[in-house]
Amino acid sequence: xxxxxxxxxxxxxxxxxxxxxxxxxxxxxxxxxxxxxxxxxxxxxxxxxxxxxxxxxxxxxxxxxxxxxxxxxxxxxxxxxxxxxxxxxxxxxxxxxxxxxxxxxxxxxxxxxxxxxxxxxxxxxxxxxxxxxxxxxxxxxxxxxxxxxxxxxxxxxxxxxxxxxxxxxxxxxxxxxxxxxxxxxxxxxxxxxxxxxxxxxxxxxxxxxxxxxxxxxxxxxxxxxxxxxxxxxxxxxxxxxxxxxxxxxxxxxxxxxxxxxxxxxxxxxxxxxxxxxxxxxxxxxxxxxxxxxxxxxxxxxxxxxxxxxxxxxxxxxxxxxxxxxxxxxxxxxxxxxxxxxxxxxxxxxxxxxxxxxxxxxxxxxxxxxxxxxxxxxxxxxxxxxxxxxxxxxxxxxxxxxxxxxxxxxxxxxxxxxxxxxxxxxxxxxxxxxxxxxxxxxxxxxxxxxxxxxxxxxxxxxxxxxxxxxxxxxxx
Amino acid sequence: xxxxxxxxxxxxxxxxxxxxxxxxxxxxxxxxxxxxxxxxxxxxxxxxxxxxxxxxxxxxxxxxxxxxxxxxxxxxxxxxxxxxxxxxxxxxxxxxxxxxxxxxxxxxxxxxxxxxxxxxxxxxxxxxxxxxxxxxxxxxxxxxxxxxxxxxxxxxxxxxxxxxxxxxxxxxxxxxxxxxxxxxxxxxxxxxxxxxxxxxxxxxxxxxxxxxxxxxxxxxxxxxxxxxxxxxxxxxxxxxxxxxxxxxxxxxxxxxxxxxxxxxxxxxxxxxxxxxxxxxxxxxxxxxxxxxxxxxxxxxxxxxxxxxxxxxxxxxxxxxxxxxxxxxxxxxxxxxxxxxxxxxxxxxxxxxxxxxxxxxxxxxxxxxxxxxxxxxxxxxxxxxxxxxxxxxxxxxxxxxxxxxxxxxxxxxxxxxxxxxxxxxxxxxxxxxxxxxxxxxxxxxxxxxxxxxxxxxxxxxxxxxxxxxxxxxxxx
Numbered sequence: 001x002x003x004x005x006x007x008x009x010x011x012x013x014x015x016x017x018x019x020x021x022x023x024x025x026x027x028x029x030x031x032x033x034x035x036x037x038x039x040x041x042x043x044x045x046x047x048x049x050x051x052x053x054x055x056x057x058x059x060x061x062x063x064x065x066x067x068x069x070x071x072x073x074x075x076x077x078x079x080x081x082x083x084x085x086x087x088x089x090x091x092x093x094x095x096x097x098x099x100x101x102x103x104x105x106x107x108x109x110x111x112x113x114x115x116x117x118x119x120x121x122x123x124x125x126x127x128x129x130x131x132x133x134x135x136x137x138x139x140x141x142x143x144x145x146x147x148x149x150x151x152x153x154x155x156x157x158x159x160x161x162x163x164x165x166x167x168x169x170x171x172x173x174x175x176x177x178x179x180x181x182x183x184x185x186x187x188x189x190x191x192x193x194x195x196x197x198x199x200x201x202x203x204x205x206x207x208x209x210x211x212x213x214x215x216x217x218x219x220x221x222x223x224x225x226x227x228x229x230x231x232x233x234x235x236x237x238x239x240x241x242x243x244x245x246x247x248x249x250x251x252x253x254x255x256x257x258x259x260x261x262x263x264x265x266x267x268x269x270x271x272x273x274x275x276x277x278x279x280x281x282x283x284x285x286x287x288x289x290x291x292x293x294x295x296x297x298x299x300x301x302x303x304x305x306x307x308x309x310x311x312x313x314x315x316x317x318x319x320x321x322x323x324x325x326x327x328x329x330x331x332x333x334x335x336x337x338x339x340x341x342x343x344x345x346x347x348x349x350x351x352x353x354x355x356x357x358x359x360x361x362x363x364x365x366x367x368x369x370x371x372x373x374x375x376x377x378x379x380x381x382x383x384x385x386x387x388x389x390x391x392x393x394x395x396x397x398x399x400x401x402x403x404x405x406x407x408x409x410x411x412x413x414x415x416x417x418x419x420x421x422x423x424x425x426x427x428x429x430x431x432x433x434x435x436x437x438x439x440x441x442x443x444x445x446x447x448x449x450x451x452x453x454x455x456x457x458x459x460x461x462x463x464x465x466x467x468x469x470x471x472x473x474x475x
Numbered sequence: 476x477x478x479x480x481x482x483x484x485x486x487x488x489x490x491x492x493x494x495x496x497x498x499x500x501x502x503x504x505x506x507x508x509x510x511x512x513x514x515x516x517x518x519x520x521x522x523x524x525x526x527x528x529x530x531x532x533x534x535x536x537x538x539x540x541x542x543x544x545x546x547x548x549x550x551x552x553x554x555x556x557x558x559x560x561x562x563x564x565x566x567x568x569x570x571x572x573x574x575x576x577x578x579x580x581x582x583x584x585x586x587x588x589x590x591x592x593x594x595x596x597x598x599x600x601x602x603x604x605x606x607x608x609x610x611x612x613x614x615x616x617x618x619x620x621x622x623x624x625x626x627x628x629x630x631x632x633x634x635x636x637x638x639x640x641x642x643x644x645x646x647x648x649x650x651x652x653x654x655x656x657x658x659x660x661x662x663x664x665x666x667x668x669x670x671x672x673x674x675x676x677x678x679x680x681x682x683x684x685x686x687x688x689x690x691x692x693x694x695x696x697x698x699x700x701x702x703x704x705x706x707x708x709x710x711x712x713x714x715x716x717x718x719x720x721x722x723x724x725x726x727x728x729x730x731x732x733x734x735x736x737x738x739x740x741x742x743x744x745x746x747x748x749x750x751x752x753x754x755x756x757x758x759x760x761x762x763x764x765x766x767x768x769x770x771x772x773x774x775x776x777x778x779x780x781x782x783x784x785x786x787x788x789x790x791x792x793x794x795x796x797x798x799x800x801x802x803x804x805x806x807x808x809x810x811x812x813x814x815x816x817x818x819x820x821x822x823x824x825x826x827x828x829x830x831x832x833x834x835x836x837x838x839x840x841x842x843x844x845x846x847x848x849x850x851x852x853x854x855x856x857x858x859x860x861x862x863x864x865x866x867x868x869x870x871x872x873x874x875x876x877x878x879x880x881x882x883x884x885x886x887x888x889x890x891x892x893x894x895x896x897x898x899x900x901x902x903x904x905x906x907x908x909x910x911x912x913x914x915x916x917x918x919x920x921x922x923x924x925x926x927x928x929x930x931x932x933x934x935x936x937x938x939x940x941x942x943x944x945x946x947x948x949x950x
Contacts, residue, residue, distance in 0.1 A: 079822055102833075103822030106787070112822075134823075149867075168786030168835060172863070172897065179900030219791060245791040248798030257825045258787030283792065283929050284895065311643030312581075312733030316694060316720040317758065323723030347554055347578030347587075348609075350732045360643060388647070392624075420759065422647065425654030426911035429904060436901035454758050 001129060001200050003207045008095035009131070010140040010186055012072035013042045016063060016094070018085050019076035019101075020046035022054050027100045027148060028076030029054075031137070034151040038144040043068060063088035070094050072145075074137065079103030080111075082133065083118045090126035096196075097123070099132035100148065105192050105260030106134055116194050116260075123195055134259065135191030136167030139174070139184065147171065147189050158183020160291050161211035163201040165191060165219045165259045166245075173215075173284050179436075181443035182291045185210035192259050197222045199230060206234040213294045214240045215287055220261020228272060235277040236473060239298075239466050241290045243281050244269050277469040279462050286458075289450060293459035296448035297414055300463045301471075302381025304330045305416075306353050306374040307453075308367075309386040310360035314453070318354050318384065321454045325461025329353050330379035339373035353380070360388040364399045368407060375411035382414040383407075384456060389435040390422045396437040405445035417442050417449045418456045476604060476675050478682045483570035484606070485615040485661055487547035488517045491538060491569070493560050494551035494576075495521035497529050502575045502623060503551030504529075506612070509626040513619040518543060538563035545569050547620075549612065554578030555586075557608065558593045565601035571671075572598070574607035575623065580667050580735030581609055591669050591735075598670055609734065610666030611642030614649070614659065622646065622664050633658020634687035635766050638676040640666060640694045640734045641720075648690075648759050654911075656918035657766045660685035667734050672697045674705060681709040688769045689715045690762055695736020703747060710752040711948060714773075714941050716765045718756050719744050752944040754937050761933075764925060768934035771923035772889055775938045776946075777856025779805045780891075781828050781849040782928075783842075784861040785835035789928070793829050793859065796929045800936025804828050805854035814848035828855070835863040839874045843882060850886035857889040858882075859931060864910040865897045871912040880920035892917050892924045893931045 015035065019028035032046055032054060045066050046059040053059060060066050063073070063085075073094045075085045079101050089097045103109075104116040116133065123130050131138065136148040141157040148167060153174060160182055164170040170189040177184075185208060188201050198218055205211045214234060221227050234240050246255030247266045255261050273280045281287050305327055307318040319329055332340075332353045340351040343366050349358030357370060375383050385404055393400075408415040419439060423431045439449045450456040490510065494503035507521055507529060520541050521534040528534055535541050538548070538560075548569045550560045554576050564572045578584075579591040591608065598605050606613065611623040616632040623642060628649060635657055639645040645664040652659075660683060663676050673693055680689045689709060696702050709715050721730030722741045730736050748755045756762050780802055782793040794804055807815075807828045815826040818841050824833030832845060850858050860879055868875075883890040894914060898906045914924045925931040 101822075107822055152866075166786065166788035166791075169788045172865075172895070175865070176897060176899050179898050179903065217788065219788075245788060245795060248795045250798045250804050251791050251795035254787075254791040254794040254804075254829055257827055258791055258831070282795075283927055285927065311641065312729075313641030313644045313692065313694075313720060316641075316726050316729040316733055319729040320720060320723045320726035320757075323725045329725050329729075347576075347582055352732055354729055356733070390647075390650070420647070422651060423654050424651050424911065424914070426908050426915060428654060429908045429911065432907060433901050433904045436899065436904065439899070440901060452758055452760065 001196060003204060006204050008071050009138055010145070011143040014045070014069060014071050015040065015042060016045040016047055016066060016070045016073045017076065018047040018063065018073055020048055020054055020059065021051055026076070030149050031074055031076060031100065034146050034149070035144065037151050038146055038155070040144040042143070045070065063092045066092070073097045075099045076101060079115060083115050083122070086119050086122050086128070090122050090128045094128055096129045096131060098135070098137045099130060100135060100137060102134040104133045105194070106258055108257060116192065120194050130195035131188070132191045133194065136170055136189035139187040141184065147187060150174065154178060154183060156183060157185055157210065159185060159212035159295060160215060161185045161205040161208065161213070162187040162215045163198060163205070164189050164217035165193065165261065166217055167191065169217045169284065173287060176284065177288055177291055180288060180292055181440065182295060193222065199223060199226055202230050202234060206230065206237065212238055212298065213291065214238060215291060216240065216242045217245065218242060219245045219255040219259045221264065228276060231276040231278050236470060239294050240276070240278040241281050241287060242278050243283065243287055277466060277473070279466055289455050289459045290462065292443070292448045292450070293463050296446050297463055299467060300382070300414060300460070301467045302414065303327050303464055304379055305382045305384055306355065306377065306380040307384045308355045308357065308370060308374060310357050310362060310388060312350065312356050314386050315350065315354035315356050318386070318453045321457035325457050327457065327460060327464070332377050332379070336373050336377040340370050343369045360390065361392045362387065362400060364403050367400070368403045371403065371407040372411065375407055375413045380413065382416060384416045384418060386418045386453060387438065388422055389419060389431060389438060391428065391431060394431050394434055396434050401438055401441045404442060404447055408445065408447060415447050416456055416460065417447055418451070418453050419449055420452055476671060478679060481679050483546050484613055485620070486618045489520070489544060489546050490515065490517060491520040491522055491541060491545045491548045492551065493522040493538065493548055495523055495529055495534065496526055501551070505624055506549055506551060506575065509621050509624070510619065512626050513621055513630070515619040517618070520545065538567045541567070548572045550574045551576060554590060558590050558597070561594050561597050561603070565597050565603045569603055571604045571606060573610070573612045574605060575610060575612060577609040579608045580669070581733060583732060591667065595669050605670035606663070607666045608669065611645055611664035614662040616659065622662060625649065629653060629658060631658060632660055632685065634660060634770060635690060636660045636680045636683065636686035636688070637662040637690045638673060638680070639664050639692035640668065640736065641692055642666065644692045644759065648762060651759065652763055652766055655763060655767055656915065657770060668697065674698060674701055677705050677709060681705065681712065687713055687773065688766065689713060690766060691715065691717045692720065693717060694720045694730040694734045696739065703751060706751040706753050711945060714769050715753040716756050716762060717753050718758070718762055752941060752948070754941055764930050764934045765937065767918070767923045767925070768938050771921050772938055774942060775857070775889060775935065776942045777889065778802050778939055779854055780857045780859055781830065781852065781855045782859045782861070783830045783832065783846060783849060785832050785837060785863060787825065787831050789861050790825065790829035790831050793861070793928045796932035800932050802932065802935060802939070807852050807854070811848050811852040815845050818844045835865065836867045837862065837875060839878050842875070843878045846878065846882040847886065850882055850888045855888065857891060859891045859893060861893045861928060862913065863897055864894060864906060864913060866903065866906060869906050869909055871909050876913055876916045879917060879922055883920065883922060890922050891931055891935065892922055893926070893928050894924055895927055
């Protein structure tokens with residue numbers, strides 16, 4: 001599909017919901033009400049022969065009864081009625097149809113496979129394009145379109161574009177990412193991908209200037225060679241982070257009954273990542289770390305970092321974790337060590353890099369000059385600060401929260417925060433609340449926050465490698 | 476040290492705190508008040524020449540003034556006065572001295588190293604044993620002894636024994652573990668380990684019947700060969716989980732300035748884990764997963780599991796993760812598939828193993844018969860259930876919470892729950908609160924809970940391998 005034709009998907013002038021109903025627990029009702037609640041500004045039509053009106057707004061018996069053009073249609077009728085709905089859409093010259101309904105190729109039944117083939121045939125014959133079936137659809141903040149069940153997904157956009165074969169992964173990822181300050185250009189859950197698939201959506205993201213970071217959850221691939229060329233081209237412009245599901249033998253079997261795809265072999269995908277410079281990730285937390293990391297530090301290339309912690313083991317763990325990803329902790333100059341020594345008690349700490357300030361309870365007037373000294377050392381390209389929010393400092397202290405952002409600003413060097421979850425009990429939920437407030441504060445200031453040093457190291461390592469990969473390829 | 480002599484550490488009849496003060500922000504004051512608050516039942520003495528009384532209780536000028544025997548002493552005076560304090564303890568025939576103070580071998584200063592040598596010499600000459608210096612001490616629920624700063628650590632004991640060179644790791648780990656239902660037999664933070672070290676504490680745990688699971692954070696090792704033999708012997712009786720810090724070049728340097736130890740080489744440690752059957756872990760979350768896993772499923776040997784999720788991608792992720800650790804997801808019998816089919820709508824789900832019930836919003840009357848069918852299949856040795864606590868079910872529903880425990884009980888097969896953190900924002904903290912309530916409920920019923928499928932798989936894989944290792948060695 002051509003770039004300009006994606007307008008029909010991300011900014012359609014009119015939308016029809018086939019299978020809209022008054023029952024918000026069903027996909028059709030849920031979707032229709034979500035569009036209305038989000039104040040979709042184009043023309044919105046509801047099609048349902050069994051219901052005369054939805055919440056007072058009259059419905060249409062059939063697509064053909066709509067007295068206006070329909071650019072984009074959403075199908076949420078039972079599987080047995082989807083073929084007819086697609087035929088109606090084709091007759092109505094709908095540009096793109098999004099099929100939420102499941103029960104096609106992935107079901108393993110003969111009729112499911114037959115229906116899916118019929119859909120493809122009708123669509124090809126009439127030039128109608130299909131998203132799905134068996135998907136959650138498209139989220140596009142600029143048009144108020146939303147994927148299931150995202151009535152409350154944000155209206156403002158951002159740099160991350162997601163394409164995913166799984167609706168569950170998509171909505172889980174979005175919901176958690178939003179709480180981490182991540183915003184999206186467009187998000188597409190495309191399920192079985194019987195027509196439009198990863199090639200189309202990746203091509204779009206490659207060209208789309210709003211999208212600065214591409215995130216993909218893939219189960220199967222329609223054309224491996226084209227994908228390779230496409231990703232190779234895309235990574236020169238923006239990072240492409242891919243969670244490839246179904247790489248194991250058992251996973252491959254699960255893929256077949258989830259989205260009717262072929263899983264693929266691990267060795268082949270290892271080569272794919274090496275050749276394309278795409279960033280491999282596994283699991284939603286890993287993808288979220290990448291969104292935060294690439295979002296806050298897109299061009300980061302610093303291999304020499306300083307680490308600041310409140311305890312000796314943190315410095316050991318940081319050194320081990322950073323070493324593993326090829327980052328180093330350079331020695332400070334004598335001047336830097338003296339400057340840090342002047343801030344700390346004579347024992348129970350370490351003024352060498354990594355710095356152990358000796359206590360996990362940070363005092364702003366001590367932490368600030370320590371960070372300033374670390375950041376000012378010419379050998380240091382970035383500073384990682386591990387902060388424990390615990391029962392010893394259970395409330396959000398603004399003066400402390402402002403230390404990292406202010407030294408980041410004055411030094412001009414990147415800062416990274418790690419904040420492990422210190423409590424697991426429901427009785428100490430207020431500590432977690434405080435941790436989240438610090439995290440939100442740092443993220444608002446462009447400081448990436450990770451749960452653990454290990455995850456921070458993994459993320460930084462991948463960003464540095466990606467940027468070096470691009471540099472080498474461009475040279 | 477002989478097993479029976481450890482009584483002086485874990486159940487001393489009398490304790491003196493040298494450097495006790497009225498200032499609870501200092502180690503000496505903190506420790507003294509903690510012992511009093513925890514109602515230590517032996518004789519408790521405070522030694523401080525500068526303070527006549529602490530909170531009304533008279534202090535002693537010197538150890539020698541105490542008109543009674545002292546079995547265990549805690550030293551929290553400045554580093555320059557520690558040698559004298561140890562000499563006083565030796566004269567007083569104190570059995571064991573715990574030195575909280577830092578500023579010795581780890582400081583890198585000549586006097587620090589000299590003091591540490593003097594301490595060792597005095598102790599050896601007089602038969603006084605030393606824990607530390609530069610440590611947080613000993614927690615022993617049966618005597619109310621506690622390590623810093625654990626005034627509020629639980630009074631009831633449990634199966635996990637911890638030995639750790641890092642006080643920070645120890646207290647962080649304990650605090651989080653407590654919220655995950657983990658309880659401890661004894662916990663020892665031993666810092667520089669200048670006298671009693673990992674060999675002594677591991678020997679104790681090997682013999683201690685209260686300790687069913689041994690967890691260690693090690694930076695350096697005093698005698699590699701003895702450690703290997705000791706761990707080999709211990710793993711035949713109970714799992715030994717070790718986080719070895721400082722295995723990288725940089726980490727090794729950090730280890731030197733943290734606890735004055737030698738880090739060691741990764742290759743040697745890989746061989747160590749292979750030969751001994753000890754379980755390698757990295758980071759606090761990994762250690763916590765092992766405590767939960769081995770605590771709930773000590774003898775688990777099931778390699779064939781069923782996975783139940785509310786979404787197709789979960790089943791793919793589970794298959795990939797389990798495959799990686801050598802566990803399998805066997806096919807169900809036709810009978811099982813039919814039984815599950817009878818519970819679910821005709822499409823949008825999968826009745827094969829892994830089961831996709833089609834929606835992450837679980838209804839108790841559907842989930843229960845699905846789990847019963849899965850658990851009743853003769854090919855299945857355990858069932859993993861992924862549960863999403865989200866804004867679609869933001870409150871704790873008792874009927875739902877009881878499904879897994881009840882099917883676990885009726886089927887007699889082990890259940891494992893995975894509950895990913897679904898929200899990251901402080902505005903949705905109530906969802907996290909609900910998640911924790913479910914987790915606490917499951918843990919109370921002996922059902923291990925992990926954040927992600929990947930972490931559940933890692934843990935199960937290690938438990939199975941450990942139990943197979945023991946079986947082979949015993950054969």
